[in-house]
Amino acid sequence: MGINLTNFLVSKSQNRKMGQFQDLDHLDGLSVSSVSANLYDSKRDDLAMFYFRDGANFASIYTQSKILSENIKWNLSQKTQKIYSLLVNTRNANSFTGEQGYRSMQSIAELVSKQLTEKQKEDEDDPKIIKPKNIIFGCTGTIGEKFPEEKIKSKIQDLIKNIKYTQNKYIWMKVALAIMTTDTKPKIAMEECKIGNTSVKIYGIAKGSGMIQPNMATTLGYIFTDADISNDVLKKLLKKNIENTFNAITCDGDTSTNDMISIFSTGKAKNSLIKTINDKKIKLFEESLNKVLLNLAKRVVADGEGASKFITINILNSKSEQDAKKIGFSIANSPLVKTAIAGEDPNWGRVIMAIGKSNVDINLNKLSIKFGDLIIVNKGRIYNQYNETDAANYMKGPAIDISVDIGNGKKNFTVYTMDFTKEYININTDYRS
Amino acid sequence: MGINLTNFLVSKSQNRKMGQFQDLDHLDGLSVSSVSANLYDSKRDDLAMFYFRDGANFASIYTQSKILSENIKWNLSQKTQKIYSLLVNTRNANSFTGEQGYRSMQSIAELVSKQLTEKQKEDEDDPKIIKPKNIIFGCTGTIGEKFPEEKIKSKIQDLIKNIKYTQNKYIWMKVALAIMTTDTKPKIAMEECKIGNTSVKIYGIAKGSGMIQPNMATTLGYIFTDADISNDVLKKLLKKNIENTFNAITCDGDTSTNDMISIFSTGKAKNSLIKTINDKKIKLFEESLNKVLLNLAKRVVADGEGASKFITINILNSKSEQDAKKIGFSIANSPLVKTAIAGEDPNWGRVIMAIGKSNVDINLNKLSIKFGDLIIVNKGRIYNQYNETDAANYMKGPAIDISVDIGNGKKNFTVYTMDFTKEYININTDYRS
Secondary structure (H helix, E strand, C coil): CCCCCCCCCCCCCCCCCCCCCCCCCCCEEEEEEEEEECCCCCCCCCCEEEEEEEEEEEEEECCCCCCCHHHHHHHHCCCCCCCCEEEEECCCCCCCHHHHHHHHHHHHHHHHHHHHHHHHHHHCCCEEECHHHHHEEEECCCCCCCCEEEEEEEHHHHHCCCCCCCCCCHHHHHHHHCCCCCCCEEEEEEEEEEEEEEEEEEEEEEEECCCCCCCCCEEEEEEEEEEEHHHHHHHHHHHHHHHHCCCEEEEECCCCCCEEEECCCCCCCCCCCCCCCHHHHHHHHHHHHHHHHHHHHHHHHHHCCCCCCEEEEEEEEEEEHHHHHHHHHHHHHHHHHHHHHHHCCCCCCHHHHHCCCCCCCCCCHCCEEEEEEEEEEECCCCCCCCHHHHHHHHCCCCCEEEEEECCCCCCEEEEEECCCCHHHHHHHCCCCC | CCCCCCCCCHHHHHHHCCCCCCCCCCCEEEEEEEEEECCCCCCCCCEEEEEEEEEEEEEEEEECCCCCHHHHHHHHHCCCCEEEEEECCCEECCCCCHHCCCCCCHHHHHHHHHHHHHHHHCCCCCCCCCCCHEEEEEEEEEECCCCHHHHHHHHHHHHHHHCHHHHHHHHHHHHHHHHCCCCCCCCEEEEEEEECCEEEEEEEECCCCCCCCCCCCCCCCEEECCCCCHHHHHHHHHHHHHHCCCHHHECCCCCCCCCCCEEEEHHHHHHHHCCCCCCCHHHHHHHHHHHHHHHHHHHHHHCCCCCCCCCEEEEEEEHHHHHHHHHHHHHHHHHHHHHHCCCCCCHHHCCCCCCCHHCCCHHHHHHHEEEECEEEEEECCECCCCCHHHHHHHHCCCEEEEEEEECCCEEEEEEEEECCCHHHHHHHHCCCC
């Protein structure tokens, strides 16, 4: 399953390269490479390397879970200003693997840094010495299984051998496929914009909420730019722009031990370094970054397990953004709302129920609800021209927009989710083996 | 579907009357009656009257939803010490019905109180004048549809005509069936105990979380006793004992606008009136009340839509009861945990995920997890004798016990839920009409 997004999800500018996917090409200072380390006992690529030949500034945001995977513990404990490589494996989450899992990170980082240092000596005029702390990891897959350290180490040389200094859309597609677990489609997005007079690129890939085998709903999102931006500004930009993108999506309300969104900046576009978030030159960049993040986040939702409908929930005119968020997620996470939408039933009573249970004080007499452009509830009453046949027809489309106007303030928040189908249960009741 | 509870849910004492249901008989001071008001366009009973000929002390606890149905608004605004009748209808929740819905309550209460006053004059030596404020309502069913005031009013006379002053198990079964929506089984429970030297009865009926048509997950639970207990003590007892019974169950995490649990005390057992919760004579009564509430709550879960497994989640040795509750509900409401159990997969990784996302600080090195008697995780590590075949066999049973020992305190909490099956989705994706 999975929803075809071409017609309603990607904005015209985002879709300018035509076709279902935007074509990513060369981003100066970054090379990508992927191989099969046979982690799935199949020939699919399952190990990806992102290599920054001159290092990259970076920032990461990790899962809110109180239980962290070992790779995230590794990433958090490396104190460095530059990353030279991000290594991503699938099939094994390196979660609940204890000391062995952490030592594997150490050992692989040592090997990668050593071999990349060799590569620097061969390729660069001004070779750098790369250290283990310059390497970070993304892991996704089964938790509680021994981390396949040896299998991965045996493929590092191949990964590095595959590195090309100019990327094209085929290399990007290959790497986007390599980081998938049960995703049915790769997730790729891009924008271009200016910082001052300098053109810069923002590329992103992600994987979504495949959850069998017994994966968690791990979300991995990696953003790359050739702009020159300090670590501190990258962190602030990411934190701020994740709020209405990756933090505004929900598939089933579950959270993984491995979620990770990172941004890397190679600086090769040679704009003058952005050192403060207050620099006005960053405005267009921030808008474009938000578009890339939102595009990827929507693709994650649209490819949610068993999804047949893409659902946008707009909460309008709320007293605070926090209240709007609470109401939005209460609707988006309600199994009763999600199953009604799967059944193409304009069951607005369940939306009312979900608003009621969100624990936000509301004035019913000010509440209005629309499905698409159809007014259902108008200031606390069923709209006098409400016609269930129209509403039922509306529910047949692949994109359902629900607007809830709270009418007691000026804050809005939008949540994105998908429906709850038989296919979701089929996928998730499957025994792992 | 629905799970047969006889073998594992009902304790021996609760089951002493044999068979799947306990037999309720006469409870002095209470008459029950039910009819069909044709609310479903079928001949099923859908309207039930509970009549207290000499009035009853009472207490109620209502939904936590911020949106209240009109009957609950009615109940909350009646200031009275005695209830003479509880009237329960199905098919229409009287929620989001506005003034018409509230005025219907007023109008029906006027009719019921008038006709019951007539009955008092006919039957009683010391007839009482019953007022509208002495009548309360339970409603469950569709929200947003016009409340069927006339249909209900036309059947009040029949309801009253049906009243018998001695009840038996058939009358109770009939009324337990009348309050069902999509429940597949009636829910009945009873206990007997002593207050001082006086034997007293505690009877209860409930309806559960049927959610189609488009009903909400409305839970109605009504407890009746012939003990003599003040309104204030009833309220305190109910509030306290709902915590680890009806507030410890979850089907899909959704909350209705109509939930209502009430207790009525006729005083006919003639114990000396209990005026304070500190009265030691109430101890056995409270234990029995808790058993009745827990028995009914478990039946609601076991009959949750599409349920094939009854799941008990014990959180042990937590720092606070609140933490234990958060972790318990995080596991119980996780679609990934619930689907794994439906698939008979001992997927403890998803339990870890749900613990992690509960937002409670835990020390992984102290965490232990058991499925039934099988140790899975022992102090933060996979147990060295863990054998997945045994665990997979365990998952085949109809009752799954998951114990999570947090190891950082002394507080426990138990949550009850059911699994998430294809049948749940089938039921809830069905279009209403």
